[in-house]
Amino acid sequence: MATLRIKVRPFVSARPVWLAGLIVLGACLSYGQTVNSCLDCHSAQPGRLEVTPEKFSQDIHSQKGLTCTSCHGGDSSSYDPDQAMSRKAGWKGKVDRKQIPQLCGSCHSNPALMRQYNPSLRTDQLDQYHTSVHGKLLAAGDSKVAVCTDCHSVHDLRPPSDPRSTVNPVNVAKTCSRCHSDAAYMKQYGIPTDQFAKYNTSVHYDAMVVRGDLSAPTCTTCHGNHGAAPPGVDKVQNVCATCHAFQAQMYAKSTHAKAFQDASLPGCVVCHSNHAIHLPSDAMLGTGPSGVCMRCHTAGDHCDRARADILDNLTRLDASIKDADQSLRLAESAGMEVSAARLSQDQARDSLTKARVTIHTFQAALVNEDVQAGMKIADANLKAGQDAMVERNHRRIGLGICLIAIAMMLVGLWLYIKKLESK
Amino acid sequence: MISALIHWLDERLNLDGLIAPFKHKTVPTHRLSYWYFFGGITLFLFIIQVLTGILLLLYYRPGANEAFESVQYIVTRVQFGWLIRSVHAWSANLMIFTAFVHMFSVLFLKAYRKPRELTWVTGVVLLILVMGFGFSGYLLPWNTLAFFATKVGTEIAGQVPIIGKPMMIFLRGGEEVTGATLSRFFGFHVAVLPGLVTVLIAIHLFLVQRQGMSVPPKLDVKWTANPSERREMKFFPNFMLREMMAWYVAMGVLGALAAIFPWNLGVKADPFVSAPAGIKPEWYFMFMFQTLKVIPSKVWFVDGEVLGVLGCSLAGVLWLLLPFFESDPPARTKSWITGLSIFALVYVIGMSVYGYLAH
Amino acid sequence: MCADQTAQPKTSRRRAIELFLGGGLLASLASFIYPVLRFLVPPAVIDLGGDEVVAAKVGDIKPNSGKIFRFGSRPGLLILNNDGTYRALSATCTHLGCTVQYRPDLREIWCACHNGIYDLNGRNVSGPPPRPLTVFDVHLRGDEIVVNRKREA
Missing domain, CATH: 2.102.10.10 (Rieske [2Fe-2S] iron-sulphur domain)
Structure with a gap:
């Protein structure tokens, strides 16, 4: 910091006095009664020292009435750099990275203080941060790890609800990836750097970004935000269960739950992977490249047979629904009314969705129950489509009769004309 | 019994006197005679439209909230509703088609010449009104395609300088196409247009009746020179019976089209979704729509759209007054109207085809 | 004799014309009117759906x-x-x-x-x-x- 001051001082003092006067005048005009000498100089500073009033006005803290001195200390009313940035006036200069969590925590961990601004805001971020991998490494002297400002940004810090915020749900993954996808930066930690790339192919990314569902999970949903750390191998299912409650209940009662725990396998992740969770397909039950069962099970055993049975049932229901759809589409394109069957197709699809959830019990009989319910509906709808086609044929017969009558009339008329004109 | 009834009626109405003009009427017989049927077929299809239209009115409900559902109800719940609606939709298209055929046949057979100028004028006005029927009726099921077609169509009307904007607001019943537009179009379709068209058809038929059938000029010259070559048939019953055959054929074609290709209902209109791709007008507006599209957006200093709309309107007015551009008797060398007719036919067909290929 | 021979096919031909004309007219009118009559019968379900x-x-x-x-x-x-x-x-x-x-x-x-x-x-x-x-x-x-x-x- 000392070097900085030496550089800045001659630069500023070399300016004529009238320029300083002009700056004061300008500042008074633009900010009314408030004088902030920090911004007046720093908006003209190059590079990282630049903080413009426009930028800082975007900051939630600025909007709540905090100023530069709230974090950096000093005297913002003085245009003398020596006075404004004097240690006597409490000036701290650039806040040391290691001090940042403490500095933020000095307000954010104080419930009495935070209550004056946002009573519902939590005040345990600093405590949580100490439990995180970031916080632990920082305490151990590693200043490369993320501190508050790395994720929340600084000087233009927006609340998470703002879509432009770096910690808005849509932006979180990108924010984390700034370090975690940088192979060179992460080298010393020995962890993978492909999570962001994998996440971008996942169904959760699709839900969040493509379908705009802000409740869809991003990095922090599973890893925590201030207390960011991997959830732990045997606790994965608890994390997934916060949303996928039904599957989790079934899984918890299943034989796999205990087997995976005994083998220290990470629950849901075993089949669905972690960051690259794709939309599950029935092929996961198959024996092909996307099949997951046969990675552990041996072909031909009891479990393999159950797997084949479940897959077969699901495939049959899927095919039945598609057949019924096809039949109804055909009827519709022939102009027949099948909207009731169309509506009931949704229920057949519900059954299929439900059966696919029931897979997590790993019991063929239970899956089969859902499949049978769906089959019944799909078969009825298939029949409705076929009946509609029969009805269409009736219409054609009706048309045929009508056309015969018309033809008869035409022949009659023609003969009559002939007779009339032969006279 | 029937003869007794006829006798009873004859005593009171003098039936013979009633049909007398038809009895004297003759229809020239020559190799182009079959073109005479198209006017009659158009009339027949109009009658079908009136009858099926009245039937549809029993169940149809205008209004943005109910129109689509009521048509869906007709098509799905009412017995043979699908058939009645299909016939109405198909018959509308066939009627416009046969009206076009009728117009061009009249043009090429020179049947518009003196003394039949007024028949031509009423005919062209009828064609415009029938297209108005098509335009207003298209919106009534309140489906997405119709909604956007109406939006575009009324927008084009709004391009006319000075009167365009008020005209568009009059057509739409407001700034935008809404339920108010639907109410208006319903009114035009079931009350205003049928009244006008019925009166005009009456005038048109009366004129045809008064003036008799026109004979193509070349044939007329030949027949006048050599009266023994003249071939005619009585309108009643000979031509009438043939016309009846034509109507029966039309009925068969209509029934088959309606039963085998039921008219699609589409998806309910939602003013808040963006226009689906490939919005195109009904085929009979295609040549005008495509004309507007090919005109560059700025011609010299005039807006292309405005120019197109004005050009089309001017062409329409000139077309209406076409018979008055011919001297009497028509100079044989002055065959530019034939050329113009061929150009018009090729233009309408070409632009329509181009319009469909370009989409 | 001669007149008889020509009269025979004439009556049968008239019969045929009458059959075609009468039958055709009745059948075609029936096939037009039947759907219309059915159309006039209000359906049991009156609900239109919609809003x-x-x-x-x-x-x-x-x-x-x-x-x-x-x-x-x-x-x-x-x-x-x-x-x-x-x-x-x-x-x-x-x-x-x-x-x-x-x-x-x-x-x-x-x-x-x-x-x-x-x-x-x-x-x-x-x-x-x-x-x-x-x-x-x-x-x-x-x-x-x-x-x-x-x-x-």
Whole structure:
């Protein structure tokens, strides 16, 4: 910091006095009664020292009435750099990275203080941060790890609800990836750097970004935000269960739950992977490249047979629904009314969705129950489509009769004309 | 019994006197005679439209909230509703088609010449009104395609300088196409247009009746020179019976089209979704729509759209007054109207085809 | 003799013409009029669908239970609370489009597919649903329970 001051001082003092006067005048005009000498100089500073009033006005803290001195200390009313940035006036200069969590925590961990601004805001971020991998490494002297400002940004810090915020749900993954996808930066930690790339192919990314569902999970949903750390191998299912409650209940009662725990396998992740969770397909039950069962099970055993049975049932229901759809589409394109069957197709699809959830019990009989319910509906709808086609044929017969009558009339008329004109 | 009834009626109405003009009427017989049927077929299809239209009115409900559902109800719940609606939709298209055929046949057979100028004028006005029927009726099921077609169509009307904007607001019943537009179009379709068209058809038929059938000029010259070559048939019953055959054929074609290709209902209109791709007008507006599209957006200093709309309107007015551009008797060398007719036919067909290929 | 021979085919020909003309006329008129007569018979189901539907009759539905009804081309859910008030919502889950149901034990709306739960105001309270269910207006007309789509403000 000392070097900085030496550089800045001659630069500023070399300016004529009238320029300083002009700056004061300008500042008074633009900010009314408030004088902030920090911004007046720093908006003209190059590079990282630049903080413009426009930028800082975007900051939630600025909007709540905090100023530069709230974090950096000093005297913002003085245009003398020596006075404004004097240690006597409490000036701290650039806040040391290691001090940042403490500095933020000095307000954010104080419930009495935070209550004056946002009573519902939590005040345990600093405590949580100490439990995180970031916080632990920082305490151990590693200043490369993320501190508050790395994720929340600084000087233009927006609340998470703002879509432009770096910690808005849509932006979180990108924010984390700034370090975690940088192979060179992460080298010393020995962890993978492909999570962001994998996440971008996942169904959760699709839900969040493509379908705009802000409740869809991003990095922090599973890893925590201030207390960011991997959830732990045997606790994965608890994390997934916060949303996928039904599957989790079934899984918890299943034989796999205990087997995976005994083998220290990470629950849901075993089949669905972690960051690259794709939309599950029935092929996961198959024996092909996307099949997951046969990675552990041996072909031909009891479990393999159950797997084949479940897959077969699901495939049959899927095919039945598609057949019924096809039949109804055909009827519709022939102009027949099948909207009731169309509506009931949704229920057949519900059954299929439900059966696919029931897979997590790993019991063929239970899956089969859902499949049978769906089959019944799909078969009825298939029949409705076929009946509609029969009805269409009736219409054609009706048309045929009508056309015969018309033809008869035409022949009659023609003969009559002939007779009339032969006279 | 029937003869007794006829006798009873004859005593009171003098039936013979009633049909007398038809009895004297003759229809020239020559190799182009079959073109005479198209006017009659158009009339027949109009009658079908009136009858099926009245039937549809029993169940149809205008209004943005109910129109689509009521048509869906007709098509799905009412017995043979699908058939009645299909016939109405198909018959509308066939009627416009046969009206076009009728117009061009009249043009090429020179049947518009003196003394039949007024028949031509009423005919062209009828064609415009029938297209108005098509335009207003298209919106009534309140489906997405119709909604956007109406939006575009009324927008084009709004391009006319000075009167365009008020005209568009009059057509739409407001700034935008809404339920108010639907109410208006319903009114035009079931009350205003049928009244006008019925009166005009009456005038048109009366004129045809008064003036008799026109004979193509070349044939007329030949027949006048050599009266023994003249071939005619009585309108009643000979031509009438043939016309009846034509109507029966039309009925068969209509029934088959309606039963085998039921008219699609589409998806309910939602003013808040963006226009689906490939919005195109009904085929009979295609040549005008495509004309507007090919005109560059700025011609010299005039807006292309405005120019197109004005050009089309001017062409329409000139077309209406076409018979008055011919001297009497028509100079044989002055065959530019034939050329113009061929150009018009090729233009309408070409632009329509181009319009469909370009989409 | 000669006259007889020519008269015979003439009458049979006239017969044929009469048969074709009369038969054709009757048959064709019948085939035109039959659909029209059938068309005139009002169908048993009078409901048009659209923005308003009769979801049920009073008494069809017991307190603290729900009923799925058809609303246009989508299902709706009608609930009768214990206090006798009705509530109608879209029955299409906002997660993956399954049909939701009323759970009397939870007093909540539940989607069986992924255990999504909505409260009686349609708010998504737990599980995967990303958005609330659409709430409809309910009012009684005679003994019919009529459900309306809410007019957008």
